[in-house]
Amino acid sequence: MSRFYIVLPRVAAAPPPVALPEFLTDIRPPAADPYVALAKAADLAGLSGVVVPNDPDGPEPLVTAAGLVRVTRHATVFAEVRPGIATPQYTAKFSATLQRFSGGRFGWYVGDDADSTAFVETAREFWDNADGLPDVLSEHAFPQVAVAKAAHSARLEVQGLAPAAVAELIDEHAGFGVTEFYFGVGHDPGEIYRIGEYVLPQLSQQKERETAHVG
């Protein structure tokens, strides 16, 4: 089964709010945190998760992810974790809290380099070890770990693409054995809702047709 995630856009890419015609009464409040609307869209559109990448020009991913865990109900929220930001033990403890708050929907997005791998291993050991995290904090599984550029994963830039074009891209990559799809999205939650509305159902219909052929 394939899984679909969105990767939050960089802060630098944020467009100004849509301008309304002069004659319309415009009482829109100042833009709220743009990531909340995107994460909620992914959650409500039935996607598997939201990745908060480390954007050197933007907010810190762990803090952003903590806020997003609170406003979603199904999606797993992945924060990019880099070695050196904190001890692996402390990062594990921070993560245990988000696992508890979210019912196990917090994850780490990490690089595929040796330092990142070692960081994850130390943290995981601390999580599982009897002398590490206390049971009450580690009752949940260690955060789901998504490794950048892992086998069977692909990042697809879908911003501005029509649903049919997105579906085509997915099919093409699925043909190479990709099952984990990371969608690079823009700042418009509407595009994410359209993935849920048009793209995902189309994929499952295709699956049904294929199954029918075999039968």
Add this chain to the structure above:
Amino acid sequence: MSVDIYWRIAMEGDQKSLYEPGSTRGGFAPEQSGGIAPGTNRAGGDGFTHADYMAEVVRSSEESGFVGGLLPSFPHTDDPWAAAATLAAESRSYRFMVAFQPGFLHPVQAARMSATLQKATGGRLVYNIISGGGGPQQLWWGDSTGHDDRYARTSEFLDVLKGVWTGDGDFQHEGRFYQVADGGLPTALSGQPFPEIFFSGSSPAAIEAAGRHADYYLSWLEPFEALAEKFAAVRERSPKPPKFAVRIDILARETEEEAWDVIRRGWAGLPAEDGPGGADAAGKDTAGSDPAGSDSVGWRRSQDFTAGADGSFRALEVAPNVWGGFHRLRPGPAFGLVGDYQQVANRLNELIALGVDAFILAGVPHLEEARRVGRHVLPLLKGISQ
């Protein structure tokens, strides 16, 4: 002069009352009959998690007149940074005082996390910097720095954090503990107020470090003369004396008898004490106090004040309404105030007269007691008339 009154958010789960031990709230214990607002660790059941309970405490104390809440840090409880970030959107004016130990976070990361939280809350982040109870706990976090060195590191940590905060991509630092090249915050996060610093620590090394960085020097409640001496020592060693803050448990009721009756009932349910400091050694949860093996000077001080008490709870009332047995009834420090609303307010007024500029108050259970203290005690406080 304006006094800031904070409340405390129970990170360790909450008790139903001081005389019914055991955390029955907020996802630290299985649901039990008679428990109030029990949570579930796995967010199953009714889905009410510890975050939901803390959010209720945040809203109750915000409505009751508290300027913010302390989110304390212990090895076995939820993380204050994660909790503050999760709860940021639950309140409008409430400040989140995040307790943390500099050793576990890199200062550049701390700067980014802080600036992100400042952005999310409109500048409502406050620091409670702790340099650690030390001992086995410290090693557990992946930190092997010794006691006095930890304060030197805390000092350097805050230097770097401030440097990065105001650095425009050109902050350089070559220190004993940290190296930073071209540090600074991105435009999207820069230009925000630097969080106020509440600094804890009772040892000379701590007081030395506090002098350089603290906006507030924070102490647990101690007998008032001892507290005054401590403040005097901090004043003497600081080039620029900080303000003073005290963390106090409050047990206030309509009448004095009612208040002491809560203690009496709690005391009656305790197992016999097996020697000085035995309550903690006997396996009671030690959140906020320091377990055996710790090198905390603050904890030793509180033990010295209550040593020699004859075992009856009233003997621990070392001065009117100042009671040193709270650690036996709930995890945390020993001293708090017990009495009727006016008595407790009078003691707080005396502390204000002694030079206290901020309080972190607490009561068990944190949810209901926030409303009680806000309704009945805070209105009785008087500032110093000029």
